[in-house]
Amino acid sequence: METKSGLQIERTIRPYLVGLALAVVLTAIPFGLAATGALPRETTLIIIAALAVVQILVHLAFFLHIDFKTTPRENLVALAFALVLIFIMVGGSLWIMFDLYHRMMV
Amino acid sequence: MSSVADMTISPRDAERYEEKDFGFWLYLMSDAVIFACLFATYLVMVGNTAGGPAPKDVFELDRAAAETALLLLSSTTFGVAAVALSSGDRGKVLLWLAVTFLLGAGFIFLEIGEFTGMIAQGAGPDRSGFLSAFFTLVGTHGFHVSVGLVWILVMMGQVFFKGLTAPVASRFMRLGLFWHFLDIIWVVIFSVVYLPGVL
Numbered sequence: 371m372e373t374k375s376g377l378q379i380e381r382t383i384r385p386y387l388v389g390l391a392l393a394v395v396l397t398a399i400p401f402g403l404a405a406t407g408a409l410p411r412e413t414t415l416i417i418i419a420a421l422a423v424v425q426i427l428v429h430l431a432f433f434l435h436i437d438f439k440t441t442p443r444e445n446l447v448a449l450a451f452a453l454v455l456i457f458i459m460v461g462g463s464l465w466i467m468f469d470l471y472h473r474m475m476v
Numbered sequence: 477m478s479s480v481a482d483m484t485i486s487p488r489d490a491e492r493y494e495e496k497d498f499g500f501w502l503y504l505m506s507d508a509v510i511f512a513c514l515f516a517t518y519l520v521m522v523g524n525t526a527g528g529p530a531p532k533d534v535f536e537l538d539r540a541a542a543e544t545a546l547l548l549l550s551s552t553t554f555g556v557a558a559v560a561l562s563s564g565d566r567g568k569v570l571l572w573l574a575v576t577f578l579l580g581a582g583f584i585f586l587e588i589g590e591f592t593g594m595i596a597q598g599a600g601p602d603r604s605g606f607l608s609a610f611f612t613l614v615g616t617h618g619f620h621v622s623v624g625l626v627w628i629l630v631m632m633g634q635v636f637f638k639g640l641t642a643p644v645a646s647r648f649m650r651l652g653l654f655w656h657f658l659d660i661i662w663v664v665i666f667s668v669v670y671l672p673g674v675l
Contacts, residue, residue, distance in 0.1 A: 381559060381562045381563065382559065383555065383556060383559050385555075386551075386552050386555030386556065386558075386559075387552070389551075389552070389555075390548065390549075390551075390552045393548055394548070397544055397548065397663075397666075400666075400667065400671055401537065401540075401541050401544075401666075401671065403671075404537060404670075404671040404674055404675055405537055405674075407675070411675050414675060415672055415675070418667050418671050418672065419667065421667075422663055422664060422667035422668075425663050426660055426663060426664070429551075429656060429659060429660045429663065430660070433551050433555065433656040433659065434653060434656045434657070434660075442494070442497075442498065444498060445497075445498060445501045448498075448501055448502055448505050449501075449505060451505070452505035452506075452508050452509055455509050455512075456508065456509060456512040459509070459512055459513055459516060460512050460513075460515060460516040460519075463513075463516040463517075463520065464516060464519055464520065467520040468520075
């Protein structure tokens with residue numbers, strides 16, 4: 371459903387419940403893995419990271435109602451631009467700082 | 477929203493709301509960039525414990541899980557309020573906003589308990605680079621949630637006194653974006669800070 375203001379108002383509770391169910395599963399798995407330590411540390415970290423990305427997408431889709439049909443185009447462009455900035459700043463910072471760290475260790 | 481009698485808006489107003497929505501969205505995106513910088517800082521600093529407590533010593537998985545549950549449930553109850561708004565049920569909007577507020581307040585209560593507990597055992601933000609980065613990152617999120625709680629109260633006041641008018645509904649939707657956005661940041665916090673910390 372779309373309001374005239376471009377923001378979506380949900381008329382049914384369904385997307386929120388679907389979002390909640392998916393989020394519970396996507397949260398329970400990494401917490402369970404961290405609590406039990408069932409898998410090796412490296413594997414667990416990769417699973418946590420992967421599930422976090424999936425859960426962010428679930429939240430964007432079911433709670434913030436972002437999609438490619440009804441969300442205004444400029445909002446999607448702003449979101450994509452923010453992701454590029456985040457990638458450059460986080461990736462660049464970690465790259466530089468850990469590179470520096472290893473050089474200092476020599 | 478034209479289905480609800482008192483929410484019909486002129487095309488000019490619709491354009492104004494659309495501009496406000498876009499402006500608020502730009503704010504959220506810039507806020508996401510701020511959090512990204514704090515996450516990068518945390519990841520760089522997490523190993524710098526300066527002989528003090530390490531993440532393993534200070535993080536409680538149970539508390540993080542409870543905080544996660546409260547915030548996730550509050551996102552869902554806000555959704556219930558949004559559905560009540562679209563059907564024009566003022567009483568239900570107020571009820572579910574109140575439930576959302578209580579869940580958010582529970583989250584802040586747990587977080588304040590966590591922070592004061594850590595400071596009491598000598599693991600305050602002044603102890604090490606790791607703890608400075610931790611308190612800055614998680615504290616900034618907690619501050620946002622606190623602002624969101626005040627906003628929910630203001631929203632309840634507007635719904636109560638002004639009713640479900642078009643401007644109120646427009647503000648309500650932006651509050652929703654803010655609240656759900658904070659839940660996304662929390663997902664990254666437990667995935668980057670708490671879970672790797674206790675491993």
